[in-house]
Amino acid sequence: MNAENPADEASLQLNADGSLRHLLTLNGLDRQLLVDLLDRAEAFLAPEGDLPVRSNALAGRTVGNLFFEPSTRTRASFDLAGKRLGADVLNLDVNTSSRKKGESILDTIYTLEAMHVDVMVVRDASAGVPAFIARNVKDFVSILNAGESDVSHPTQGLLDLLTIRQHKPDFGNLAVAIVGDIRHSRVARSAAHGLHTLGVGELRLVSPPAMAPEDGDLAFARIVDNLEDGIRDADVVMALRIQRERIGNLDGIPGIDEYFANFGVSEARLKTARPDAIVMHPGPMNRGIEIEGSVADGPQSVITQQVTNGVAVRMAVLERVAGSQELT
Amino acid sequence: MNAENPADEASLQLNADGSLRHLLTLNGLDRQLLVDLLDRAEAFLAPEGDLPVRSNALAGRTVGNLFFEPSTRTRASFDLAGKRLGADVLNLDVNTSSRKKGESILDTIYTLEAMHVDVMVVRDASAGVPAFIARNVKDFVSILNAGESDVSHPTQGLLDLLTIRQHKPDFGNLAVAIVGDIRHSRVARSAAHGLHTLGVGELRLVSPPAMAPEDGDLAFARIVDNLEDGIRDADVVMALRIQRERIGNLDGIPGIDEYFANFGVSEARLKTARPDAIVMHPGPMNRGIEIEGSVADGPQSVITQQVTNGVAVRMAVLERVAGSQELT
């Protein structure tokens, strides 16, 4: 299995007629398709005080959640998205240990395919797994990447785009700062590709040098190694979750206190961004490490709105791929 | 987080118009509200041989089961209650370890709220958690306490009241004996508060001295330190599940054999209760410790009826809080 090859994966996820068959990466998806998905997601957002929007678009369909890495929020989000579209949802207890018991991942997939699980939502710690699966399933199956190693998390990217668009619709004039361990972040990578496709004015990737993207990766963005420059006059500040096990254990990676002092999105630091800047985080948050609690709960935070948008975006993607499957 | 403060929590769980918004404790709920819930639960009980009663009262709603302590039966009971009312039910894998990973309990709650999970069923090992959550959710969310430390287990209390009422409707003339580790039992506490509110004639709390309530707690009941006095002429005998890890490990707590000999509800002991006394147990049972197997399976046992009533009571509570949410 190879890591992301943009041209390959971008074409792999489309049918011959250009419709979306799988969702593996935002890298290489064209602008109109992204905009269509965001527009459709808006239709799945209920007005404040209403019950969630429902439809029967997936009646008779089966969505299988295959999380080879643990997850609470993304799994719950896909679970609700599937149910609110009328699908049967199958949550599978698959973990690395059961895979070591001897069954290959493809045999697991073939089994689910034979049970007519027609949308498989896959999270995996290894790069290339979702595309590898997508290459090997039958015409009636769609694969949705729900988090792939450090590489890609496309529904997270879409919900980030939707949230930004709701507050700052003119992407060409935006300065967006993503702050944290860029190098190991699938969240950053998917947001960056989506923002680039939508023509963001300026994208800054802000991190200690040891956490900056490798040479040549995300080359369209500006690499910044200090927070002050990174968020100055930014319209959007996105803090990334830091993996605690990385902190202080690697050369050049600072300890917790030093990390918060230098790269934590705090009230004081946020003052250098634009006054109407929005603050984002993919969750779950380490309050007091990558983000100050008062910022997370403050008036500029749109973090819970991201979660709400997550269900809507996943409904839009599920509806789209189910509608484009070649059933006959 | 503080433990139960009756006045605070009783008002916290009601809307301004007196309707039930959350269910956190039976302590302080008024008699009419309890009676209404029991009456409504009766309507959710199917005649023998019929399929379970269903309704669409929760169609479009989402019930989230957040069990921070393991549970099979209470989780299954809420799961079925939700499904039989037409709700989507989300079972979350949350445990103490995932909470230690750094996300605060409120961030988990805010995430579910943002996904429009509008009834959250919470079990937690720490006192005060359900009320703490209830104080922090939006107007469209209801919190149901499904077991809170040693403090409260209100749906268990309601199912106990319903079961007693089905056999002994005249509470004023009843003698009820609750036998076991009263001090550490949320089941005993909720049943005691409910019985007190319904005007039970006499409530006896029967335990070894080390397991008696602390001074001032449940002061309306009679404390009895031996089983013979405790169940003499009782109409209702409720045995509590004993935590095996407590037995024999604490000062003044007897070993298993001694416990059964002195506080086990056995056939022989039961003869001193009224001949038509009913025997209750919240489950899961330790047969041969707190209750003799032949009593659990005998003609006076109403233990499985308690389980059946549990689903009906939870349907009544779910319907009630969903109906009183301020959606607009």
Added chain:
Amino acid sequence: MNAENPADEASLQLNADGSLRHLLTLNGLDRQLLVDLLDRAEAFLAPEGDLPVRSNALAGRTVGNLFFEPSTRTRASFDLAGKRLGADVLNLDVNTSSRKKGESILDTIYTLEAMHVDVMVVRDASAGVPAFIARNVKDFVSILNAGESDVSHPTQGLLDLLTIRQHKPDFGNLAVAIVGDIRHSRVARSAAHGLHTLGVGELRLVSPPAMAPEDGDLAFARIVDNLEDGIRDADVVMALRIQRERIGNLDGIPGIDEYFANFGVSEARLKTARPDAIVMHPGPMNRGIEIEGSVADGPQSVITQQVTNGVAVRMAVLERVAGSQELT
């Protein structure tokens, strides 16, 4: 609890009018009942390219999956079968450790019965458990054996029969070879009993001597101790999953390489079977041990078809037992 007693269990699983109440074993079920179930399962198979067949036969019913042994595929298959028939499906987290906590298995069953779980799907590592439960439930409950120790796995047997019949409908003229650890295989045992009842021409059980059936077990079959003789001119070759922990650890049980060399179903070996022979495996497969990967994926393999048939067979069984329950 005693192991399978054919006469007892066969009658236990039928109502007085001969209709199927429980499904515990294929041993002793009459031919017409097997044929009826296979015919009905065919009706639950969708044409290629269609969505899965659905019905409301189990609307209002509750199916409880009680897996005391871990399982992904069988649990998923029953889960989907129940949902596609309109049932509520309750997946229970029960494992041996929770059983050790003190609740007897019957108390767990009584609890589910009291919640009106009317079909209980049970997998257990101990022989006799499904029958023991079936003897103790009320008239409205059906027990389906989803895997019982080494003894029985009747829905697997039915899906194997269905798959064979789709390719080779004339059972009287068939030679079927089951290859592997026959002695410890509930899959082999259920397939063997079903094939015997349907009048299979010749059944060969192929294994190293230490894995052959015990004296007197499956006496209607021919025991073969080498693969070449075992699959010569066979119409059906079924490879069994080998438990890796058994290999090389017992007297007379060969190591992995030796096992594959002598009993692995390889392309080379398969040439001695009939050219139109089909190859089966219950999954999950150990590729390169009991079956060569190219055979599993080759033109003679019907392994994924077995999985598809598994859902259909389970729908047929669920529908049948739900229809025969004595609700009044």
